[in-house]
Amino acid sequence: MSTHLSDQEIVRREALQRIREMGIDPYPAPTYPVNTLSSAIRTSYDPDNNPLPDVCLAGRLMQVRVMGKASFAELQDAGGRIQLYVNRDELCPGDDKSFYNEFFKKLLDIGDFIGVRGHVFTTQTGELTVHVQSLTLLAKSLRPLPVVKTDAEGQVHDAFTDPELRHRQRYVDLVVNPGVRETFLRRSRMIQEMRNCMLESGFLEVETPVLQPLYGGALARPFKTHHNTLDTTLYLRIANELYLKRLVVGGFDGVFEFAKNFRNEGMSRFHNPEFTLVELYVAYKDCYWMMDFVEAMIERVALALHGDTRVTVGEKIIDFKRPWKRYTMAEAIQIHTGTDIRHLDENGLREAARRMNIETDASMGKGKLIDEIFGAAVEPLLIQPTFITDYPVEMSPLAKRHRDHDGLVERFEVICNAKEIANAFSELNDPLDQRERFEDQIKLGLRGDAEAMMLDEDFLRALEYGMPPTAGVGIGIDRLAMIMTNQDSIQEVIFFPQMRPERHAEVED
C-alpha cells in the first residue's frame, strides 16, 4: 500500500530510526510505575508541609519550550496538564550530554508518550512544575497532532474544529479538546447514576437480543441482515420492549437494559442510526407510578452532574426540580392551539390539521393525525420537562386502555427542550386485545404506513401465559445526554457517530 507522507511524518519516522540507533526502545515493555496524576499533584501540593519529593507520572508530551540548557514542557495525562522542568546537567550528569541535546531536544515530538520521575516545585512565575530527574520514552507518535494553544486571557488559538475530522478521528479530538473529554465523562456519569438508581430500587440489569427474527416494540424502519447457517432474515432491534416484557412474564419483577437500538432512517443532529435507549419494566405498577420514578431519577441525574436541578442548555435554563407539569395530550393541544380535539373524528382532525398548515396524507389514521398536530404545534414549545398523558389508542399498540376514558391509553411522554426524552405505558397485558392491536397495525401497514408493527406470535403466546400489570418506560440516553451536557448535536455525545465511509486512495500492487 502506497501512502503519501507529509514532511512532518517523514521527520518523525527518521527520528524513530535515530532513537533506535541510540539504543532507546521507542515502544518499550508496558509497565511504568506511575504513582500520581497531574490533577492529584494540583490538589495535594503544599510547598511547606507536603513537598512531594518523588512523583512518577506518564502521559503525552504536548508542548516543549527549549531554553538552551534547560527546557520547559507540558505533560498531559488523564488528570489534565502539568508543566515539566528539564535541566541538561541533571538529566545528563556525566560528560555525555546526548540524551538531552539529541534525544530530548531533537527526537522527542509533541504527542509522544513519556514517563517522568521527579519532585514538585513552583517556578518563579508561580507555575506548579515537576522538576524532572529522569525521563523515559513510552511510545513514539508518528503523526503530528493539531497544536491548540491557549493564551493568558484564555483565548484558544488554532482550535481543532472541523466536525468531519473531529468525528472521524475522535481520538485526536479527545487529545486536543479537553471539553470533549468532559462531555463524555459527563455522559458516562449520567448513565452510571441512572443505573445506580435502578439497582438501588431492586431492579435487575439484563441483556436481550440485538438480532431479532421480527422487529417490534417501536414504530420504525429496521436494518435487515442475514444469518448464513440458519439461512434466515434477521433484523437489528429497533427496541427491546417485547423481550423485556417476556422476562416479566417469566417472573422478573423489575428489569432494565441500556440498549443500542438501530433504526434505518434519516440522520440529523438529533438522529444517529444507532442510539441508546434505557428501558425499564416494573411489575405491579402503572404509568402513574412510573411518572414519579422517572421524575425522581432524572432530577437525581441533574443534581449529580451539576449539583443543581437547573441545567443550562444554550440560551435556556431547564429546571428538573420536581414536580414537573402534567397535561393530557388534548389539554396541551388546546392550550397551545385553542382547538379542542376531544370530539373530532378522522375528517375533523384532518380539517383541524389543514387549518394549522400541517401536512397530512391518506395513510394517516386518527391517532397519527393527533400525533402530527401535537408534534407540529405543541412539542416545539415545551422546553421545561413536561409530562404529556392520555394518548390515542391508535398510536399506542402496546399500551393498556385508559381505565377512565374510551379511545385513550395509559401512557405518558416526557418532552424536554422540544424533544421527547421518555415514553412510558401501563403495559398492555390482555393478550386478546394485544392481538387485535397488532391486527390494526397490519391494516395501517396495508394503507402505506412503513413503520407499522409486525404481529409477533411468540410475544402473544407469552402474554397468554399471563403478564402481571406492569409499568414500562424508555428513556433516550443520547437526547438526555445532549441536554445534560449542553450540546446541540447528537454527534457531540456519541463517541463515533455514523458517517459516510472514508474513501481511501486506490491501492495498487
Add this chain to the structure above:
RNA sequence: GAUCUCGUAGCUCAGCCGGUAGAGCAUUUGACUUUUAAUCAAAGGGUCAUGGGUUCGAGUCCCAUCGAGAUCACCA
C-alpha cells in the same frame, strides 16, 4: 431524499475584477539554564477535494462527482 453553504500546508484561516500559492502556529537549522500563545534569526513544506469544460491563462467562472455542515422531510 430536497435546498443552501463549504472543501487551499500537519492545524486554523486569507486569497479582491480570472494574471507567478499567502499568513500564524506546527516542522527543520541555529542562539538562549525559571519559560508559559516563550523569544530571536533563517529555511523547507501545496495534485488549491476529484474529474471535465470555458479561456491566451482557472484556487477564482460553469457542469458533474465525492465528502462535510445547516435547514426541511422522516423519526427518538
